[in-house]
Amino acid sequence: MTQVYFHCSNTKKVFVDRRGAVVDDLAEARDHATRVVQSLIHEGSPEDWRDWVLHVSDDQGDELFVVPFTSVLGKSH
Template structure:
């Protein structure tokens, strides 16, 4: 089990995750990352989420992987 953090950013803003989540492996971290992206994008807002990226880091601050929001959202129609 590892504590990981899910920070979101674009070129103008950064949302820092101070709580994180305990995950068993990278697949669980990926699934949680997908849920984080969906939670941001499902809220009613005028924000264009296509240029946002979610950064997944361990408790040492090392980046494990990134998830561009477009990977979850797909292409605009």
């Protein structure tokens, strides 16, 4: 099990995850990352999430992978 953190950023803002989550593997971390993105998108904020990216890092601060919000939002029409 590994502690991972889910930080979100765009060119103007950064949201730092100080709590993180304990996951068993990268697949579980990816599932959790998708849920974090979906949660932010659906919270009812007027924020335009298209330029946001979720950065998944381990407890040493090493980035494991990124999830662009557009991968969850889909393409705009």
